[in-house]
């Protein structure tokens with residue numbers, strides 16, 4: 001169930017409000033309209049069963065794109081096919097094979113327990129009794145929902161509600177899943193649980209997943225491939241590892257020594273920090289083995305650690321206007 005997007009554009013026409021009350025009065029007679037180019041010429045393909053991260057800073061165009069993929073917004077131009085369907089045609093069969101989860105919006109009915117929303121979804125998606133029971137049992141086990149099913153939704157914590165949102169979205173066994181910030185606001189432990197569930201679900205059911213998240217932990221744990229968008233344009237489509245290598249052509253070498261010698265570290269790399277016996281250097285990727293061996297030969301090394309720069313650093317660089325990532 002692949003996703004194909006070609007030359008996708010979305011413009012919004014917004015009324016410009018003038019400042020102050022005289023401006024407001026003037027706007028009544030003469031409405032000034034501005035065009036917001038939210039998505040500008042985006043093309044990509046996601047093969048069936050793949051899980052891909054869709055990243056970009058605030059206002060980059062992620063939600064707008066996802067809403068078009070889920071059939072909630074009309075594109076201004078370009079084409080989209082999701083599992084062979086044109087989303088904005090809103091065919092009933094299309095709704096049955098996809099699901100959209102938005103971390104900021106709830107699809108659960110607030111005043112009743114999640115189980116009742118699940119039953120509403122059963123009716124909407126025409127899920128047979130047996131299939132419903134089976135899927136529900138699996139989701140209750142994987143997401144540990146047992147205790148939550150009959151509590152009023154409004155009394156659930158954010159994390160508990162998010163797990164129920166995921167279950168509600170998956171009851172009809174969608175083949176394509178759009179997840180817009182599924183871990184937003186969750187504590188680290190619940191984030192970890194939710195992302196583990198998404199990974200497991202994707203592997204077991206070969207669901208195609210497009211995921212947006214501002215948490216790099218979600219991305220590194222779940223996705224090999226990332227799409228990066230900024231100002232509505234696609235800046236990068238490729239492997240996360242390649243992006244890291246391109247943007248940060250160095251590794252971090254941390255060495256714990258018995259004591260820090262009073263020498264220049266220039267011959268080893270760029271010094272980041274040196275305190276309490278620990279030296280941290282930025283070392284070009286191609287020199288990392290040679291530099292680590294030299295350390296082991298020349299110094300009294302107690303511990304040595306080689307790491308990629310933090311993903312947040314890579315992504316911050318990737319979001320920059322002039323990042324040469326494509």
Ligand SMILES: Nc1ncnc2c1ncn2[C@@H]1O[C@H](COP(=O)(O)OP(=O)(O)OP(=O)(O)O)[C@@H](O)[C@H]1O
Nearest residue numbers: 012014036038056057058059060061062063064065
């Ligand atoms: N309904 C709308 N009317 C007018 N402008 C809109 C509308 N929806 C989105 N926009 C604008 O389109 C641009 C892209 O917004 P979008 O919500 O897609 O960004 P995003 O990447 O999802 O951001 P965030 O990470 O903050 O959720 C922004 O400039 C936003 O203000």
